[in-house]
Amino acid sequence: MKLASLKQGRDGQLLLVSRDLQRAVSAADIAPTLQAALDQWHRLQPLLEARYQALNQGQLQQSFAFDPSTCHCPLPRAFHWADASAYVNHVELVRKARGAEMPASFWEEPLMYQGGSDTFIPPHDPIRLADEAWGIDLEGEVAVVTDDVPMGISAAQASHHILLVMLVNDVSLRNLIPAELAKGFGFYQSKPSSSFSPVAVTPDELGRHWRDGRVHLPLLCQVNDELLGCPDAGVDMTFNFFQLVAHAAKTRPLGSGTIIGSGTVSNRDSSVGSACLAEKRMLEILTTGQASTAFLRFGDRVRIEMLDTEGRSIFGALDQLVEAWQPDG
Amino acid sequence: MKLASLKQGRDGQLLLVSRDLQRAVSAADIAPTLQAALDQWHRLQPLLEARYQALNQGQLQQSFAFDPSTCHCPLPRAFHWADASAYVNHVELVRKARGAEMPASFWEEPLMYQGGSDTFIPPHDPIRLADEAWGIDLEGEVAVVTDDVPMGISAAQASHHILLVMLVNDVSLRNLIPAELAKGFGFYQSKPSSSFSPVAVTPDELGRHWRDGRVHLPLLCQVNDELLGCPDAGVDMTFNFFQLVAHAAKTRPLGSGTIIGSGTVSNRDSSVGSACLAEKRMLEILTTGQASTAFLRFGDRVRIEMLDTEGRSIFGALDQLVEAWQPDG
Numbered sequence: 081m082k083l084a085s086l087k088q089g090r091d092g093q094l095l096l097v098s099r100d101l102q103r104a105v106s107a108a109d110i111a112p113t114l115q116a117a118l119d120q121w122h123r124l125q126p127l128l129e130a131r132y133q134a135l136n137q138g139q140l141q142q143s144f145a146f147d148p149s150t151c152h153c154p155l156p157r158a159f160h161w162a163d164a165s166a167y168v169n170h171v172e173l174v175r176k177a178r179g180a181e182m183p184a185s186f187w188e189e190p191l192m193y194q195g196g197s198d199t200f201i202p203p204h205d206p207i208r209l210a211d212e213a214w215g216i217d218l219e220g221e222v223a224v225v226t227d228d229v230p231m232g233i234s235a236a237q238a239s240h241h242i243l244l245v246m247l248v249n250d251v252s253l254r255n256l257i258p259a260e261l262a263k264g265f266g267f268y269q270s271k272p273s274s275s276f277s278p279v280a281v282t283p284d285e286l287g288r289h290w291r292d293g294r295v296h297l298p299l300l301c302q303v304n305d306e307l308l309g310c311p312d313a314g315v316d317m318t319f320n321f322f323q324l325v326a327h328a329a330k331t332r333p334l335g336s337g338t339i340i341g342s343g344t345v346s347n348r349d350s351s352v353g354s355a356c357l358a359e360k361r362m363l364e365i366l367t368t369g370q371a372s373t374a375f376l377r378f379g380d381r382v383r384i385e386m387l388d389t390e391g392r393s394i395f396g397a398l399d400q401l402v403e404a405w406q407p408d409g
Numbered sequence: 410m411k412l413a414s415l416k417q418g419r420d421g422q423l424l425l426v427s428r429d430l431q432r433a434v435s436a437a438d439i440a441p442t443l444q445a446a447l448d449q450w451h452r453l454q455p456l457l458e459a460r461y462q463a464l465n466q467g468q469l470q471q472s473f474a475f476d477p478s479t480c481h482c483p484l485p486r487a488f489h490w491a492d493a494s495a496y497v498n499h500v501e502l503v504r505k506a507r508g509a510e511m512p513a514s515f516w517e518e519p520l521m522y523q524g525g526s527d528t529f530i531p532p533h534d535p536i537r538l539a540d541e542a543w544g545i546d547l548e549g550e551v552a553v554v555t556d557d558v559p560m561g562i563s564a565a566q567a568s569h570h571i572l573l574v575m576l577v578n579d580v581s582l583r584n585l586i587p588a589e590l591a592k593g594f595g596f597y598q599s600k601p602s603s604s605f606s607p608v609a610v611t612p613d614e615l616g617r618h619w620r621d622g623r624v625h626l627p628l629l630c631q632v633n634d635e636l637l638g639c640p641d642a643g644v645d646m647t648f649n650f651f652q653l654v655a656h657a658a659k660t661r662p663l664g665s666g667t668i669i670g671s672g673t674v675s676n677r678d679s680s681v682g683s684a685c686l687a688e689k690r691m692l693e694i695l696t697t698g699q700a701s702t703a704f705l706r707f708g709d710r711v712r713i714e715m716l717d718t719e720g721r722s723i724f725g726a727l728d729q730l731v732e733a734w735q736p737d738g
Contacts, residue, residue, distance in 0.1 A: 090448055090664075090665075119419055157488045157664055158488065159486045159487065159488060159526055159527035160525060160526065160527035162597070165594075180593075183591070183592070185592070186592070189592075191592055191593075191594045192594065192597050193523075193594040193595055193597065194522075194523040194524070194525065194597065195523070196489060196523065196661055197488055197489065198488035198489035198663060198664030198666070198667055199661055199662045199663065199664050208560075209660065210560070210561055210660070214660070230736070231537075231539070231734060232539055232734065232736060253660060256660070261593050261594075262512070263512070263514070263515070263518075263520055264509075264520075264590050264593075264595070265494075265520045265521065265522040265590075265595045265596070266522055266593070266594045266595015266596065267594070267595065268491070268521050268522065268523065268657075269656070269659045269660045270660075272660040272661040273661045273662070327598070328597075330598045331538065331539070331543070331582060331585070331598045331599075331601040332525055332528055332601040332602045333528045333602070334527060334528065335419075335486055335527030335528050336419075337527070338527055405560060405561065407559070407561060
């Protein structure tokens with residue numbers, strides 16, 4: 081099943097989107113919003129599924145052409161957005177880039193921080209920030225959405241609590257990170273509002289590409305229509321999503337609609353490129369002694385997408401301009 | 410105005426509570442939930458205010474006796490819960506307690522982390538955790554709730570965006586903190602679900618005790634009916650709530666219903682006691698060379714409340730047993 085949220089009010093209007101992303105139909109009569117659907121998923125899922133099948137079979141007169149630019153993130157705001165750094169290769173490279181050591185324990189226990197979830201940026205809206213000097217970067221990631229997860233769950237049990245998969249741009253302000261992390265409380269100002277792909281999909285939509293708690297497909301990341309990288313999200317993911325959900329639920333239950341992110345997708349094989357500029361810059365430093373790639377500038381365009389093996393977009397694309405933020409603008 | 414959320418569904422039913430906390434009346438016909446009220450506060454506030462006045466004047470036949478044990482937190486779940494450490498005295502003591510240095514910059518820029526907001530614990534429900542060895546502690550705090558706050562706002566402008574004030578128990582797992590903070594991503598597992606006072610109040614309810622972005626009243630913290638401390642929330646608060654909201658909004662807007670916490674209330678005058686056990690233990694170490702107070706044990710009871718100068722409870726009390734968590738229990 082593929083779901084989206086038409087921009088409407090604060091929480092959007094729930095849409096079902098056809099497998100080929102060509103058509104959509106409202107599901108607002110089943111659940112007004114995706115959060116409402118997630119809150120009663122096990123009761124509503126069969127109703128949504130039946131309409132989704134009819135949509136794919138072209139049986140719904142009320143369907144309309146799907147336009148991702150009219151969509152908010154699948155969850156326009158969420159009660160919990162926790163982002164991991166499951167590609168430990170990326171963590172190691174980024175730490176090197178800022179001259180910080182990486183403890184060996186990072187290979188054994190996931191890193192996870194909690195991100196702002198009250199003001200997500202729609203996937204085709206501009207990313208507006210006040211200052212280029214903050215070092216604006218994209219982070220291409222995969223995320224899952226859970227139902228209610230009991231505290232203390234095992235990774236094996238957690239596998240039954242993943243309802244949806246989507247893509248993320250975890251916008252990061254690289255030049256604010258060192259001072260903020262030095263304070264010891266983790267990221268806050270250095271992680272502004274994130275964005276998600278226009279469409280969230282149930283894991284079955286990924287077929288054989290969803291296995292072992294990982295999405296085994298390349299994540300295409302472009303800046304200004306040039307390929308930044310296409311690392312495979314299933315490769316070098318040290319902690320899978322089952323482990324990440326279990327980590328998140330160790331000392332508290334998770335509410336329905338919790339979003340758990342993978343962290344920047346990153347492969348050891350650097351020939352596939354990167355899903356963020358910080359990693360590209362680090363690879364440049366390791367190769368030539370200095371970074372030649374700049375962070376994002378106002379006017380730059382970021383595109384993140386995942387295609388299936390036949391080249392069809394699964395989640396729709398995040399496609400965003402970086403713009404100067406103006407007060408009251 | 411005083412507001413609460415009767416336990417009902419995931420987001421509670423909006424109640425108005427009389428100034429003396431004796432009577433309550435549903436406001437669900439004005440807004441079904443507190444979040445819904447906050448989402449349209451400037452339109453709904455006059456309607457709520459009119460009913461609140463009638464309630465206080467004993468004019469509402471449909472009012473009923475207010476019972477805080479039937480209440481969830483004012484926001485049973487929230488889209489943003491960011492907690493500061495605005496009483497830098499506390500930060501310095503707790504760092505000393507774990508042998509860590511405090512940088513001088515902590516006096517100049519607020520510390521802030523984002524907490525779990527999807528599964529708050531109702532103010533009279535037990536705090537259930539799996540392991541006493543985690544070092545379970547209370548943290549008595551004050552928090553504010555904002556409307557929509559634009560990105561980049563100044564502290565002066567932020568003063569107009571504070572809609573509600575409430576109390577917090579920011580439950581902390583002291584023995585998980587050192588290893589978690591050493592990873593550099595801040596608190597996650599070491600900060601399980603938090604609790605809030607049964608009643609949230611508009612700042613005008615605090616009268617002259619709300620000034621300079623601070624609540625100038627003692628916060629009563631008890632463990633097993635013994636006073637742990639009553640530090641004044643208006644004293645030694647290095648950063649006021651206006652500064653904390655501005656800090657939170659530096660690189661992103663804040664959505665309506667954002668909760669910003671003060672961090673553990675703490676006064677330099679140690680004769681007033683503490684709002685958490687970690688601080689009490691540190692003071693013991695400084696005085697006698699070792700900590701004699703244990704962290705919370707299963708069966709312990711925590712009570713946090715704030716009284717006005719006439720001894721009347723303003724927010725109702727958080728009153729919670731600490732219990733062993735059992736799977737599916």
